[in-house]
Amino acid sequence: GERPLPALLDRLRETFALRAVSVLELAPDAQGRPGRAHEEGVWRRVASVGVDPAGSPGAGETTVPVDERLTVVLSGRRLEAADRRIVEAFAAQAAVALRQERLAEEAATARPLAEADRLRTALLAAVSHDLRTPLASAKAAVSSLRSPDVEFDPEDRAELLATADESLDRLGRLVANLLDMSRLQAGALGVTRTAVGLEDAVPLALDELGPAAAEVRTDIPADLPAVDADPGLLERVLVNVVANALRHSPAGRPPTITASAHAGQVELRIIDTGPGIPEDRWEHVFLPFQRLGDRDNQTGVGLGLALSRGLAEAMGGSITPETTPGGGLTMVLRLPAADERPDR
Template identity: 45%
Template sequence: MRLPRLTTGALTAKRRILGFAVALTAGPLLSWLLYALAHPETLAVNVLSYQLLVVVVALVGGIWPAVFAAVLSGLTLNFLFLEPVFTITIASPTHVLSVTLYVISAVLVSWIVDQAARRARVAQRAAAEAELLATISGSVLRGESAAQALVTRAREAFRATGARLLDLDDRVIATDGEPAWDGRSFSVSVGARDTPRATLELHGTRLGAAEQRLLTVVATQLGAALEHAHLSEAAREAEALAVADSVRSALLSAVSHDLRRPLASAVAAVGGLRTAGAPLSAEDRRELLDTAHESLETLSTLVTDLLDVGRVQAGVLAVSLEPVDAADVILAAIDELDLPPARVDLALVPHMPPVQGDPVLLQRVLVNVLANADRFSPDQGAVRIQTEAENRRGRILIVDHGPGVPAERQGEMFAPFQRMGDTDNTTGLGLGLALSRGFTEGMGGTLTTDDTPGGGLTMVVELPLSPVPPEGRA
């Protein structure tokens, strides 16, 4: 929205010129009409008609066109309608008084019009200033690109060809229009007088004292906007630090017990081997060694998961894509988990095209998902593994008939350190599904959830099909 021009004075030069034009055109036309209808008894009508002309000219152009019209009308009345006609004569002192009063009345009317116009101009100026200040105050309160909005409003309000806001190092913060230094440029400091934050430049305009005072207010608002932006940025940084601190606290809380437990078991087992007072039997030694081995393996798995989730979140996961036979990876995952045949129901598409993926990462994804599905499946139930291929995408579905997860909470399953209410620390850190989704997305695929008909949860691993077959296949 373009703001009204902020100018001083009463009637504009255009109005005064228009007033003279009305006097020079309407005066002769009125004289011709009155002369055509001239009659000794119409003198009063003639006088009032010229008086009306003077009032109209005063309303249009102000005092000086009205005085011009009054003098011109008085001379015309004397020349055309007072005996002797076609001559300008003053027959008696009353004629002089009449012309004088006629001109005085015209001056008074035009002065009233001029004052009304002056007050209207002052009111317009006050409204323009109020509108400008309200606009820039609203921009500061909204806080969205406030500096740019204020620079634009300032350029519009002061009718400048260009405006820009510079920081203390003369770097442009915001700009509008076509800034160019010339003889009509003006600059003002932004911020506190003793600690300015920036400089506002207006180009292609001249500012009077009133405009400069208003520009000082605009500069103050600009300073407030810059301070608001600075504080908002500091708040965002503080919020980010708080979130990072919260994540670190959550990480320490989540892993403290999980890492301490296998580490303590390994230390205790090794300590038992080293400090036993009497010779240990072969069975006791083997039991301590097995305990240390299992604890160190658990510890290694936990540390590996932590490192992997860090790489996933940092976007530096190493992925080696190649054509992968989904059936081979599924069978390898089942073997790794040592699942009995009764616990698995395979429904694999024969001769399914290979998917594009990393076989190592894909196996880890399937191991994590299968382990969860097996853990929550009924004792007499089986996990169904199904493959599909459609629209250049391959899908691996892991279907269980366990208790399932409410739809509104299924997204939480993929959050790190989330066990969905499971407090059994022997099940790990709650990183399995977070890693599985990260690994799948790193291979260009997706890992999503769906409700199993009849109850349970279905996990869907989807990857693009490979354009070439895996090695060893035609």
């Protein structure tokens, strides 16, 4: 089982009709040095079963040493030599079980630390690349416009201003994603749900994406129910999911957005015809920073889909991937219809 040590000790107690069974260990001294068996007051009970378990080797009727630092103490009656040999086998197994428990605890403690370290390393890489790139582009454009040594014609000036504007918009989206993800993971994300029409929310998201989203096709029925969502969070979800679809769509084949309602839910499908993702990798795209190490200057920090799923779930919805018929990936955003809220 998951906790074999207590089960093993309990079986030992029942087999020999004992009052209690204890596993004692020599505790380190104040300087962290291992305790000595002949010293007083250095034993500690690391596991026990039964009533009034022993706290020191002399407190029980039978003591079975396992090694220099570990011993098993039986309380209730003194065992004969033949029984003692059986108990020694139990004691050896108890020592193994104790080591297994401690290894499992160490692994459980190490996993969150390793994950935090991985995310911290990924964040630093993201900041050094994805945040620096649009900042450098905007800085270069503004510095060029301010340079007294170059005279720009109106067309060049407009292009530089557009570059600065686009770069700062991208920088703003990256920073917003990082801040939203940190609030989401800290449980500090405020959600204010209200009725939102997708016929209004989708165009706003496409406008935020700028010229890149101009060719995205939409098919939202006029009689589609409003969704119960936070307008600001919904826009962030749509921007991130559509941006991901745009990034992977072939030239001349922009994504399509369709919507439908079923069983109290509204489903929004963002459909691309790009290379797609193998089904066994679908869940990996929702992990933060999964795109690190395989990016170009146009890709984000790998937070978009991870953040989108978290925001959708915070609004009572979900995001799931599907294979686009003919090839590609379809992201399905499901949100409750506005008239289906449980508190209404």
